[in-house]
Amino acid sequence: MYTAQRLWLASMASLFVFLFLLALGYFFGRMNEARHFQSLERREADLADITVSNTKQIPQGMSDCQFVSGNVVISIDYFKRLLAGIRTLFGGRINAYATLVERARREAVLRMKEQASDNNMRHISNLRLETASVFKNAKTNIGSLEVYAYGTAVK
Amino acid sequence: MPDIEITNLETLPGRSITKHLGMVQGNTVRAKHVGRDIMAGFKNIVGGELRGYTELLTESRDESVNRMVEEARALGANAILNVRFSTSSVSAGASELYVYGTAVVVS
Numbered sequence: 001m002y003t004a005q006r007l008w009l010a011s012m013a014s015l016f017v018f019l020f021l022l023a024l025g026y027f028f029g030r031m032n033e034a035r036h037f038q039s040l041e042r043r044e045a046d047l048a049d050i051t052v053s054n055t056k057q058i059p060q061g062m063s064d065c066q067f068v069s070g071n072v073v074i075s076i077d078y079f080k081r082l083l084a085g086i087r088t089l090f091g092g093r094i095n096a097y098a099t100l101v102e103r104a105r106r107e108a109v110l111r112m113k114e115q116a117s118d119n120n121m122r123h124i125s126n127l128r129l130e131t132a133s134v135f136k137n138a139k140t141n142i143g144s145l146e147v148y149a150y151g152t153a154v155k
Numbered sequence: 156m157p158d159i160e161i162t163n164l165e166t167l168p169g170r171s172i173t174k175h176l177g178m179v180q181g182n183t184v185r186a187k188h189v190g191r192d193i194m195a196g197f198k199n200i201v202g203g204e205l206r207g208y209t210e211l212l213t214e215s216r217d218e219s220v221n222r223m224v225e226e227a228r229a230l231g232a233n234a235i236l237n238v239r240f241s242t243s244s245v246s247a248g249a250s251e252l253y254v255y256g257t258a259v260v261v262s
Binding site for chain 1: 208209241
């Protein structure tokens with residue numbers, strides 16, 4: 001009786017922790033994401049005059065090359081990770097990760113553009129984007145990913 | 156990285172290549188550390204940017220670029236063209252940052 005009671009308590013405690021993390025992930029994850037998208041949109045509008053291309057040619061009349069880059073490591077929240085985990089049982093589209101990758105990519109490109117605008121550059125040629133799931137370990141199987149954007153800025 | 160120009164274009168606009176010196180490269184393997192990991196553990200719950208890791212990777216990438224630049228300098232180059240980066244996770248908790256390009260002399 002005594003051990004059964006303890007077992008019950010322990011399982012209730014872990015269930016409570018799980019639900020707590022889930023709620024935390026849901027609310028803060030949503031909040032963070034909404035805030036991040038807002039900031040992305042605002043900064044993208046500010047830097048809209050810097051054009052970016054992934055061709056190797058640079059526009060006529062521009063010179064003065066400079067290497068620019070930006071990177072970001074971003075993590076998914078607990079709630080979305082669970083959703084994605086369930087999704088992988090049935091297959092299909094995982095929206096949770098799609099927005100994560102989109103945020104990371106836009107952020108990295110923005111940071112690169114910010115660096116270019118600090119140096120009064122007007123255009124970025126030969127943009128390359130690289131995505132890596134870094135510091136992968138068994139516990140957090142995809143968790144976080146890094147996006148690195150680099151290119152050559154000219155003015 | 157002064158005096159050596161780095162670009163991921165195949166030429167430098169308005170300059171001509173006078174000498175090819177071959178490929179130069181640099182790499183670093185970095186492991187995360189515990190302090191940063193605790194913060195990252197928290198961020199894994201609420202989501203968002205892992206600033207510690209962003210910085211860590213920026214530092215490591217700078218280090219590999221520096222190594223590449225040193226190699227180019229030893230060859231007597233003044234520019235590195237067509238620079239490419241690549242990242243791979245070597246083992247759990249460590250990742251390699253590799254950068255390579257072509258060392259040249261431009262006039």
